[in-house]
Amino acid sequence: MRIFLSLLLATSAIAQVGPDYERPETVTPPNYKSAIRWRETRPLDSLPKGDWWRVFGDSRLNDLMGRATAHNQTLKAAVARFDQARAGTGIARAAFFPSADINSVITTQRTSPNMPSAFPLGGLHYVGPSYNVPLDFTWELDLWGKIRRQVESARADASAAASLMQNVLLGMHADVATNYFRIRALDGELQTVRAAVGWRRQALDIARARVKAGAGSELEQAQAETEVATAEAEVSALQNQRDQLENGIALLTGTNPSAFRLGGNSSLLPTPPGIPVGVPTDLLERRPDVAAAERALASATAQIGVVKGNFFPSIKLIGHGGYLSGDSANLFEVSSLNWNVGPSISVPLMAGGKNRAAAERSRAAHDEALANYRQAVLASFSDVENALAALRNLSTQAEAQHRARDSAQKAAEIAHARYEAGTSPYLDVIEANRSLLATQRACATLAGQRLIASVSLIKALGGGWDQSLPVTVPVATADPAARGSTAEKKGFFTKVKGWFKKG
Known part of the structure; x- marks a missing residue:
C-alpha cells in the first residue's frame, strides 16, 4: 500500500495534461510612422504609470484626478x-489540500427487521435515538495536473482582472x-463670444445713434x-455644452451633479507637453487592455488541460471515522468508535460525448482569446498612430489658424476704420467681425484639441512615462454599505466576542 501511494504521488508530481502556455509571436512593424523605434510586443503592464496628468501643471486637474480615484x-x-x-x-489552490469536516447527526430512528443481515434478525428492530459524530476526510490526487491547470487558469484570470482594473x-x-480640457477650451470660446456681445452692443448703440442723427x-x-442676438445665442449654446461636460466630470468623480460646480477659467490653455524623443516601446506593452487580453489567453490555454483531465481516471483518498451510539452517555467510548479509509477510483467510461464536446469548446475558447489578443495589439498600434498623427496635424493647423486670426484682426480694424x-458699408464690418470671431474661437478649440490629443497619446501608451513607482491597487474611499469595506473585515473570534457583549 505504501509503495502504491508513493507511486501515485510521484506520478502526480510529473504528469500534467494539456498544453503549456507560450506567448504567441506578434508581427509588428519596425517603427511608427513618426520614426519611433519598435520591437516585439510583450505585455509589461506591471510597470508603473505614475501621475501622468501632472505633466500639464494644472492644480485643478490634479484635484479632480484625486477625487475621481477616491470616489469613482x-x-x-x-x-x-x-x-x-x-x-x-485561493479557492482553486485549496483543491491541492485535503478537506475534512465534522457532520454531527442526532436522529430518532426505527430500523427494519427485514433489512439484509449476516444473521437472522427474527423480527428484531431498534426504535430510539441515534448519535453520530463522524469526521469525513477527502483528498483528490492531482495525477494528471488537472488541479494545477485550474490554479494556473485562476491566477491568469486574477492577473487579467488586475489589468482590467x-x-x-x-x-x-x-x-x-x-x-x-474641453471645458477649458469652451471657457476660452465663451470669453471671446461674450466680448463679441459687448462690442456688438456698442456697434448697435452707434447704429441707433446714426439713425437718429440721420446719418445711418x-x-x-x-x-x-441681428449680430447681437446671434452672439447671445452662441453664448447659450456654448454654456449648454459646458454644463453637460461639467455634469460628466461630476459623474466621473462620484459626485451628485446638482452639488458639483467647476468654476470658469478663461486663461490661455498651456502648450501640449513634449513627448520624449526616445519613448521606450515598452510603454505600449504596458497597456492594460493588451495585458488583460494576453492573460485571458493564458487562462484559456490552462483550461484546455483542465478539460483534458476529465478523460483520465480520478483517484481520491477518502476516510470516514467517528463515534456512533444509541445512548449519549457512552457516545465517546472506545466501543462506539467506527471508521473506514481507502482510495476511491473513478474511471470515465461513457459520458455521452460530454467530455469531447467540452474539449472542443475549450479549444474554441482558446482560439477566441488568441484572436482577441492579436486584435488588442493591432488596436494599440492604431491608437498610438492616430494620437501621433493628431498631434502633428493639429500643431500645423494651429499655426495656420493663428496666422488667420491675426489677419482677421487686421481686416476687422481696416473695415471698421x-x-x-464712410468709404465702406456696414456689411463689410459685419463680415470682418464674423471672420475674426470665427478664427478666435477656432484657436481656442484647437488649443483644447491639442491637449486632448496629448491625453489620447498618453492613454495609448499605457499612461505616462514614470517607471520608478510600484503598481498598487488605487486607494478608494470605502462605501459604508459595502460588505467588503474595512469596517466589515473582522475576524471570526472578534465577531463572537461582539455577540457575547451584545448578550
Missing part, C-alpha cells in the same frame, strides 16, 4: 472584481482630463441687432 463608482466595481478574481485563486483607472483618468439707415440698425470714414 466604476473604479470601485473594477477593484471589487479584482478582489473576486484574487479570492478565486488598471484599464478602468487609466480610462477614467483620461476621461476626466479630456472633459476638463435702419438697415444698419437691423443688421447690428473705412466704415467710420
Whole structure:
C-alpha cells in the first residue's frame, strides 16, 4: 500500500495534461510612422504609470484626478472584481489540500427487521435515538495536473482582472482630463463670444445713434441687432455644452451633479507637453487592455488541460471515522468508535460525448482569446498612430489658424476704420467681425484639441512615462454599505466576542 501511494504521488508530481502556455509571436512593424523605434510586443503592464496628468501643471486637474480615484463608482466595481478574481485563486489552490469536516447527526430512528443481515434478525428492530459524530476526510490526487491547470487558469484570470482594473483607472483618468480640457477650451470660446456681445452692443448703440442723427439707415440698425442676438445665442449654446461636460466630470468623480460646480477659467490653455524623443516601446506593452487580453489567453490555454483531465481516471483518498451510539452517555467510548479509509477510483467510461464536446469548446475558447489578443495589439498600434498623427496635424493647423486670426484682426480694424470714414458699408464690418470671431474661437478649440490629443497619446501608451513607482491597487474611499469595506473585515473570534457583549 505504501509503495502504491508513493507511486501515485510521484506520478502526480510529473504528469500534467494539456498544453503549456507560450506567448504567441506578434508581427509588428519596425517603427511608427513618426520614426519611433519598435520591437516585439510583450505585455509589461506591471510597470508603473505614475501621475501622468501632472505633466500639464494644472492644480485643478490634479484635484479632480484625486477625487475621481477616491470616489469613482466604476473604479470601485473594477477593484471589487479584482478582489473576486484574487479570492478565486485561493479557492482553486485549496483543491491541492485535503478537506475534512465534522457532520454531527442526532436522529430518532426505527430500523427494519427485514433489512439484509449476516444473521437472522427474527423480527428484531431498534426504535430510539441515534448519535453520530463522524469526521469525513477527502483528498483528490492531482495525477494528471488537472488541479494545477485550474490554479494556473485562476491566477491568469486574477492577473487579467488586475489589468482590467488598471484599464478602468487609466480610462477614467483620461476621461476626466479630456472633459476638463474641453471645458477649458469652451471657457476660452465663451470669453471671446461674450466680448463679441459687448462690442456688438456698442456697434448697435452707434447704429441707433446714426439713425437718429440721420446719418445711418435702419438697415444698419437691423443688421447690428441681428449680430447681437446671434452672439447671445452662441453664448447659450456654448454654456449648454459646458454644463453637460461639467455634469460628466461630476459623474466621473462620484459626485451628485446638482452639488458639483467647476468654476470658469478663461486663461490661455498651456502648450501640449513634449513627448520624449526616445519613448521606450515598452510603454505600449504596458497597456492594460493588451495585458488583460494576453492573460485571458493564458487562462484559456490552462483550461484546455483542465478539460483534458476529465478523460483520465480520478483517484481520491477518502476516510470516514467517528463515534456512533444509541445512548449519549457512552457516545465517546472506545466501543462506539467506527471508521473506514481507502482510495476511491473513478474511471470515465461513457459520458455521452460530454467530455469531447467540452474539449472542443475549450479549444474554441482558446482560439477566441488568441484572436482577441492579436486584435488588442493591432488596436494599440492604431491608437498610438492616430494620437501621433493628431498631434502633428493639429500643431500645423494651429499655426495656420493663428496666422488667420491675426489677419482677421487686421481686416476687422481696416473695415471698421473705412466704415467710420464712410468709404465702406456696414456689411463689410459685419463680415470682418464674423471672420475674426470665427478664427478666435477656432484657436481656442484647437488649443483644447491639442491637449486632448496629448491625453489620447498618453492613454495609448499605457499612461505616462514614470517607471520608478510600484503598481498598487488605487486607494478608494470605502462605501459604508459595502460588505467588503474595512469596517466589515473582522475576524471570526472578534465577531463572537461582539455577540457575547451584545448578550
